[in-house]
Amino acid sequence: MAQTEGAEKAGTRAEMREETERQILDAAEVVFAEAGFGGATMQAIADACGLPKANLHYYFSSKEKLYRQVVERIFTIWLEAADSFETEAAPEVALRRYISRKMQLSREHRYGSKVWASEVMHGAPIVQDYLETTLRTWTETRIAVIRRWIDAGAIRPVDPRWLLYMIWATTQHYADFAHQIEVLNHGALSDAQWTEATDTVCGIILRGIGLNGGRTGP
Amino acid sequence: MAQTEGAEKAGTRAEMREETERQILDAAEVVFAEAGFGGATMQAIADACGLPKANLHYYFSSKEKLYRQVVERIFTIWLEAADSFETEAAPEVALRRYISRKMQLSREHRYGSKVWASEVMHGAPIVQDYLETTLRTWTETRIAVIRRWIDAGAIRPVDPRWLLYMIWATTQHYADFAHQIEVLNHGALSDAQWTEATDTVCGIILRGIGLNGGRTGP
DNA sequence: GTCTATAGATTGATAGAC
DNA sequence: GTCTATCAATCTATAGAC
Numbered sequence: 455m456a457q458t459e460g461a462e463k464a465g466t467r468a469e470m471r472e473e474t475e476r477q478i479l480d481a482a483e484v485v486f487a488e489a490g491f492g493g494a495t496m497q498a499i500a501d502a503c504g505l506p507k508a509n510l511h512y513y514f515s516s517k518e519k520l521y522r523q524v525v526e527r528i529f530t531i532w533l534e535a536a537d538s539f540e541t542e543a544a545p546e547v548a549l550r551r552y553i554s555r556k557m558q559l560s561r562e563h564r565y566g567s568k569v570w571a572s573e574v575m576h577g578a579p580i581v582q583d584y585l586e587t588t589l590r591t592w593t594e595t596r597i598a599v600i601r602r603w604i605d606a607g608a609i610r611p612v613d614p615r616w617l618l619y620m621i622w623a624t625t626q627h628y629a630d631f632a633h634q635i636e637v638l639n640h641g642a643l644s645d646a647q648w649t650e651a652t653d654t655v656c657g658i659i660l661r662g663i664g665l666n667g668g669r670t671g672p
Numbered sequence: 673m674a675q676t677e678g679a680e681k682a683g684t685r686a687e688m689r690e691e692t693e694r695q696i697l698d699a700a701e702v703v704f705a706e707a708g709f710g711g712a713t714m715q716a717i718a719d720a721c722g723l724p725k726a727n728l729h730y731y732f733s734s735k736e737k738l739y740r741q742v743v744e745r746i747f748t749i750w751l752e753a754a755d756s757f758e759t760e761a762a763p764e765v766a767l768r769r770y771i772s773r774k775m776q777l778s779r780e781h782r783y784g785s786k787v788w789a790s791e792v793m794h795g796a797p798i799v800q801d802y803l804e805t806t807l808r809t810w811t812e813t814r815i816a817v818i819r820r821w822i823d824a825g826a827i828r829p830v831d832p833r834w835l836l837y838m839i840w841a842t843t844q845h846y847a848d849f850a851h852q853i854e855v856l857n858h859g860a861l862s863d864a865q866w867t868e869a870t871d872t873v874c875g876i877i878l879r880g881i882g883l884n885g886g887r888t889g890p
Numbered sequence: 891g892t893c894t895a896t897a898g899a900t901t902g903a904t905a906g907a908c
Numbered sequence: 909g910t911c912t913a914t915c916a917a918t919c920t921a922t923a924g925a926c
Binding site for chain 2: 487488489490491492493494568571572574575576577578582585586589590593610612613615616617619620622623624626627628630631633634635637638639650651654655657658659660661662663664
């Protein structure tokens with residue numbers, strides 16, 4: 455009965471702690487995404503997860519520590535998606551799978567994407583080291599893969615960096631600018647629209663680098 | 673001697689007022705871009721333009737009013753660039769010019785782009801009406817133009833919306849994510865890199881919709 | 891118009907009862 | 909572990925001398 459709400463099948467003490475931390479992180483992700491780090495308040499996060507403000511400081515010593523954990527969680531998800539860029543597969547397969555996975559992430563993790571965008575836009579004060587280590591390494595290996603495709607004549611010669619930025623920008627736009635898209639669309643995108651947008655993005659980029667973007671005939 | 677600093681050839685009283693307002697708006701744009709609306713403080717903006725905090729409230733009654741003027745100024749620049757999308761020109765010409773202009777804007781107005789991105793990401797609390805009127809109208813006319821191109825068989829049949837979002841996303845990414853790009857690039861992009869990136873973006877998108885993106889031969 | 895000083899409200903963080 | 913009450917710092921905005 456230590457837990458106020460019947461918060462799921464509360465197991466061990468450690469499991470309960472993990473569950474509460476997850477609730478706070480979920481609420482914090484939304485509030486940070488909608489207000490930015492500076493605009494977000496601990497009170498707003500507390501209200502969003504139905505806990506007293508003091509409890510947040512019990513689980514996360516400071517607002518900045520809480521924010522850091524939110525960003526780190528997002529970066530982990532981003533990295534998992536990055537692995538869908540298979541270095542052994544053919545260009546069509548690797549790129550189509552990677553773009554599709556990124557579009558899916560934009561749909562399922564809109565708030566996480568916004569927090570990441572906000573963090574980078576403000577100069578990455580918290581995750582600068584991630585940019586310089588993990589992201590830089592990942593990017594360089596993918597650039598090498600794309601260079602091999604070019605050398606093998608599989609795709610047109612384009613600087614791999616501008617191609618990667620285009621993929622990141624386009625897919626993440628559907629999360630970060632979801633509000634603008636929904637205004638222009640007179641409502642949220644339907645399942646069919648998400649599928650169509652994904653196919654169109656894949657099609658333009660694949661054809662754009664000299665592949666047969668469509669799935670049938672030339 | 674009313675002006676503390678010898679702020680340019682001070683002309684009439686109205687001109688001096690305009691000059692001071694512009695200084696404040698310039699400083700505010702940078703601070704809002706780097707800290708977000710919530711994270712920005714009037715003190716930081718005052719320091720950035722070398723004026724006492726109280727003077728900001730003399731020229732702009734509140735922080736929100738100042739922010740609104742910053743965003744409105746950016747939207748005006750955005751609209752001027754939007755006009756470079758000529759509805760009478762051939763698809764290659766219209767799109768290449770529009771994309772190039774947007775890339776140029778990302779380079780010259782990094783902070784403005786960030787403020788706009790932040791505003792939209794947070795649900796456009798200040799400029800919602802712009803999205804529903806000016807932006808929606810502009811977008812619909814361009815969608816009609818692209819549809820005509822498709823009907824005439826000039827470009828492949830792609831939903832014009834996903835194409836426009838790709839152009840917006842990719843070009844604005846170079847401003848909004850400039851910090852990340854510069855980390856991966858080990859420094860700011862050179863003139864040559866900006867030109868190359870612009871050409872690559874134009875090339876991929878034009879070829880992607882069935883045009884000969886390159887300038888020479890098939 | 892410009893500046894100093896300060897009011898009034900809000901915030902991150904903590905103390906201490908339970 | 910959870911909650912109420914509160915402190916100390918900070919912020920927007922303004923009053924009033926110059």
